[in-house]
Amino acid sequence: MSEETERAEVTALQAALAAEHAAVYGYGVVGGRIGERRRPEARAAYDAHRARRDALVRAVRDLGAVPVAASAAYALPFPVADGTAAVRLAARLEQGVAGVYADLVRAATGARRAEAAGALREAAVRAVRWSGESVAFPGLAERSDERTGAAGTTSSASSSTTATTAPARR
Known part of the structure; x- marks a missing residue:
């Protein structure tokens, strides 16, 4: 793997890791507001994102980089005061995660690319649910009707983080 290819892969891995940190945080909010009927679905998504986050930490370290740390808090794209808003947030989180995994699919090769494609598929399915x-x-804003990622900014491993992954300013 060339140095440039490896750098692009690490950048995409770091973006996916940042999105997973934000998704774990976001699902904490979702879990606090979601109705009882959909709580098991939210818990399963939370657990899936934690597992993906942990795998990404290992992947970044395996490439000799320092994994991006989670922020203490993240700015949400809208107020989440009830179950309806919690469902909207969950969909947004999944759409945003799908975007960064699409970037990782483009940047990665071999088994890591296959893993990223699987993560993209899982996020897209959860977003639809x-x-x-x-x-x-899914995950490709330039190919969908939406011109922006789930949080209102373009999804790209090389761009700044989306609103759902931006640390809260206090």
């Missing part, structure tokens, strides 16, 4: 809507190319 939460929102009730699908897009033709």
Whole structure:
């Protein structure tokens, strides 16, 4: 693997890790507001994102980089005062995660690329379950009707983090 390819992969891995940190945080909010009927679904998503986060930490370390740390808090894209807003947030989180995994699929090779594609698929399926809507190319804003990622900014491993992954300013 060339140095440039490895750098691109590490950048994409770090972006995916940052998104997973934000998703874990976001699902903490979702879990506190979601109705009892969908709570097991939220818990399963929370657990899945924690497992992906831990795997990404190992992958970044395996490439000799220092994994990005989680922020103490993250700015949410909108107020989450009830179960309806919690469902919307869960869908947004999954759409944002799908975007960074699409970037990782582009940057990675071999087994890591296959893992990223699996993570993209899982996030897209969860996004559909939460929102009730699908897009033709999940995670690829430039190919969908939306021109921006789930949080309102372009999803890209090389861009700044999205609003759902931006640390809260206090």
